[in-house]
Structure formats: C-alpha cells, structure tokens
Amino acid sequence: METYTVIVLLLAATIRVATPLLLAALAGMFSERAGIIDLGLEGKMLGAAFAAASVSAVSGSAWLGLGVGVLTAIALSLLLGFACVTHRGNQVVAAVAVNIVVGGLGPTLALAWFSLGGQTPQLDAAGQRFTALIWPWALSAREVPLPGLLYAELLSGHNLVVYLAAVLVPAAAWVLYRTRFGLRLRAVGENPQAVDTAGISVTALRYQAMIISGGLCGVAGTYLSIAASSGFVRDMTAGKGYLALAALIFGKWRPYPTLGACLLFAFTDALAVRLQGVPLPIVGVIPVQFILALPYVLTVLLLAGFVGRAIAPRAIGVPYTKER
C-alpha cells in the first residue's frame, strides 16, 4: 500500500507542477499558431506573478490580483505585438528584451514599494491566495484506499486555477479547430498572404492571438505567485516559460499532445524531487540534475527529428509585409 500512496502523491504533485506549464504552453500555442515565436512566455508569466502578488498584498483580494496579473501579461504581450507585428521587429530579440526588462523590473518595483529586498509581502491573510478546494467527503474518503485516496488527492485538493487549466485544454482545442476565428488564426501562421487576400487583417489576427496569449500567461503567472506559493520572489518563473515552449514543441503545437507533454515534463520534475538521493534497484542513485534536464534533451531530440517530427507553423518568425 505504501508504493500506491507514493504513486498517488507523485501524480498529485505532477498536476500541480503541470498547471502553469500547461497554461503557458496553451498561451504559446495561440501566438505561435498565428506565426509569432513566443519566447516572451517567461517574461509575461513573471510580470503577471509580480503584479498579482503586489495587488493581492495591497488589496487583500486574490481575485483582484488575478485580474491585474492578467492585464499586466496582456500589456506585455501587446508590447511584443507592437514590436513584432506593427514594427516588424525581430521576434526573438523583442521577446528576449521583454524577458530581461521584466526580470529586472519586478524586483526593482518590489523593493521600491515594499522594501523587502525585491520580494512582495507574504500573503497569509484569508482571501489573498487561491487555496486548495476540498471536495465534499474528501477527508473521510482518504480512509478508503483505492478510489478514496485517488479522489482525495488527485481530484480534490487543488486550487481553482488547476481546474481552470484542465477545462481550458478542450476549450482551446475547440477555439482552434472548430471556430472561424481558429481557422483564420491557423491560416495566418501558415500562409498570411492567403489570409490577407481573403480580406482579413493579418495584423488584427496576430494582435488577437497576442492578447489571448497574454491572458493565459497572466493566469499562469498568477498561479505561481498567489496560488502555488504566497508571494513574488525574484526570478520565480525559473525557466518555466521556456519549458512550456519546449512542451508546446513536443506537443507539435496541438492542444492534447501539448497537455501530454506538460504532464510528462511535470512528472519528471515531481519524480526528480521524489528521487533525490534515493537509491533505485540496479541503477543506484540517479542524479537529480539528469532527470531535470530530461525535458530539454527530449525536445532537442524531437527537433532533430529523432523522436517523431515537429513541424512548426510555416510562417512562424516571419514579419508580414503587404506587397507594395
């Protein structure tokens, strides 16, 4: 029964780690499907994490934090759009710039506003965070091993954002594949000339994609600072934006495979924590760093075409110029 409990707890940890990855990867799916390389996921998440924690600390409302976090990420996303769509700047350069600016601005503002050495205050009052929602009878269900523990740990006991992320996967799939907007969005990432010829604005579509991407990154960043932890700390995204991008590529820019990739990457993360210094049969102690590097190695292998083939949207990274 011991092993069984460990596995259930490992899966529960996987879900918690996967949530921000999934939200950011879905965000990237919209912008990349529209033809914009979204390395800015990292910065947008970090900006939202800072804004949400600050607002929640001052106002005492997690919901207000979420709102401002989302707006901040959308603003950053629009800035990227302004550079890449309106001024046809290099998308990678723009994203790197935004990531660096946000990485410095968060701690700078936090120091000026809260004087806590670049952090935001601890959020411990009621309502300042999104805390775990305990489903009915979860506590008593824990006593029943097989279905009970699964119910108590896997289904119940997560915060609102986790459930939101789960719902967003089919929602994103529906928008992308079953709506007119989704069709146009995919078209603008493959062949913007054709979209333009059909009389639809490439610029408007790409801006819409950036707004959606910003909104989702906003939720992801908010999750990091006021749901998964209680406050903003310097560089708290710690590469999750890039990992999300890797998951998106690993999921071949499609919603359900991306979900799978996020769960896989999150599982390796949870496993690494669990296996820290624990000797395994036959192989002995596996260094944690090797497990943590696995998602990046897998992504490189995929990009190299050794594990399946990842085909990017054809117009990705190319600013659109109307013919004179």
Add this chain to the structure above:
Amino acid sequence: MSAIKQLPRWADIFLLPLVGLAAALLLSAGIIALLGESPWQAVKLMIDGALGSQEGIGYSLFYATNFIFTGLAVAVAFHAGLFNIGGEGQAYIGGLGTGLVCLWFSHWPFWVVLPLAVLASAGFGAAWAFLPGLLQAKRGSHIVITTIMFNFIASALMTYLLVNVLVKPGQQSPETREFAQGLWMPFAHEMLGRFGINFTATPLNLAFVLALGAAIFVWIFIWHTRWGYALRVVGQSPAAAVYAGMSPSRITVMAMLLSGALAGGLGLNELMGSQHRILIDFPGGAGFVGIAVALMGRNHPFGILLAAGLFGALYQGGSQLTFDMPRINRDMVVVIQGLVILSCGALENMFRVPLTALLGRPVRAEKEKL
C-alpha cells in the same frame, strides 16, 4: 511609385543605435523618477561610479571584458544569419574547460598553462555550440530553440559536476578548490606596476587584452578571409552561397563553432582572472548581455568594443547606485539593459522609418540589387 529611400551609411551605423540608446535611457530615467529618486542624480552617480575613479574604470573594463567575448559570439553567428542565444551555456561550459586546465596543471608555469586554458575554453565553448549548429545545418532544427535548451542542459550538467564531482571535499557550497596562485591571470595593477604606473587594485586582468585580441581576430576573420566572406554570403543569401559553390551547412557549423569558442572566453576573465575557482552560475547573464552588445555595436567588432564598454560602465555605475540610493537595487541595471535591447533591436524600425523620411536618399538602381 515613390522612390525607395535608404538611410545614409553614417546614420545607419551611428545615429540609429544612438537614438535607440537615448530612448532606452529616457525610459529608464522615467522609471527611476517613478521610484521616487532623481534621475539626474542617478545619472551623475552612475557616471561618477563608473568613470570617476581608477577603481570605477578598472571594474567597468573588467565587466566589459565579459561582454566583449559574449558580444562577439552573438555577432559572428548573426553574420551567418544565425541567432545564437546560447552564449550563456557556451560560456558556462567554456569556463569548465578553463577551470579544468587550471585545476589539472596546478604546478605548471603560467605561460605554459595560459595557451592551454585559452584552447580549452574555446574548445569547450565550441563543443557546446557544435550540436545546435549541426542540427540546424543537417536537420533544420530551429537554432534559437536548441540553443535555449542547451543553456538549461549546461546548467543541469554544471550543477551536477559541481555538486557531485568537482566540489572541494568537506565544503558545503558547490564550488571547486581555488586555482594555484601562480595560474591567476596577472592583474592590470600588477602589470602596470611593473612599468612604474600606479593603478588601484581591481579585478581587471590580462583577459581584457585577450578580449581585444579576439575582437581584432573577428574583424580580420569576417572581412578579410575567404571563410568570413563565405560566412557573410550564407548569412545574406544561402541560395547565392550554394550557387557560388559554398556549402551553407558547413558554414553554419563553422560559424557556431567560432561563436561558441568566443563565448567560452568569458571563463578566462571571470574564473582565471577574478573568481579563481569554478562556481555555480558564474556567467551571471553575460550571455544575454552579449545580445544587447551585438545589437548596439551593429555586429562590428569596433562597435562591440564600444557597446561592451558602455554596458561595463552601466554595470559598475549601477552597483554604485545601489550604495547611494536605497530605493534602487542592481536590478535597475538589468531593466536598462533590457530596454536597450528593446529599442535598439526590436523597435529599430520604429526609429528607422521617421529617420529615413528625414535623412534618406533615393537608392540608385544598381545599389538596389544588393
């Protein structure tokens, strides 16, 4: 049809980056004012901190040395049409090479170890850039993504090595033992002292001269050798390169090898020159500053020297700011650096279009072809 106008060369090379820099500094001043400090005072403190004393100048040039290496790395790849944002990882692994040489050859004379250390730093850095380059050339894997992934893999690998393999026995923090003192890069104040010139003790060291040498090497390589020519042709038009009998995939790999080798030079300054041991995350973001430096410096070694000097001064001035203005910390420098990348790189066209309208001249027909 209206005539297509083009910026004059001087404006393209000098005015455009300066306008971008000015915009970034104005924005930064706005942020400093928002934080409740006087921007004017901040500028004075920064200039004074960076250039007002021998100590300031020494530290500024010490930081600049790192940025010259990483800036050149980004620029060489840029000329081949590649965006190498893996400078951070390549510098990290390059430093491993420097460090291993210094740890292995503890008792050898400095002037024998130095060339070995240079070779090792370049070799390790190049090796880390080799796979992304090869995968881009042969399999079409997007180099931006693969180099990012390699940054994270480098970080995991180095953490593993420092925690489990190279750590000095009986020590808590993951770092190696100190290099033998005979293998430290000679400091600038020591070298100048030998000629009777007094200079305050700073971490500025011989690696600065090596960085200048690397800049000259890059200048000769890119503009005065056939390989450099091939590299630029591939960057401009891979199709034309194929037509001219060049192999774009070989040039791509070569450019990445050179780029990684240059990034690896950071270890010579940071480890052999200052820290005297290998420690966690010693590149400290210099790989990304390299992007800003290359953009500001227009991918030309001379421009990169100027831009690296500017960023070195910014770093040193920024730490001065932290002492004197309690509401500002070092992160403000990171903000300024990001804003420079934004305005000089991503938003370049925003300034280019009005400047061209103002100063542009119609392009002659034969020029238009190139």
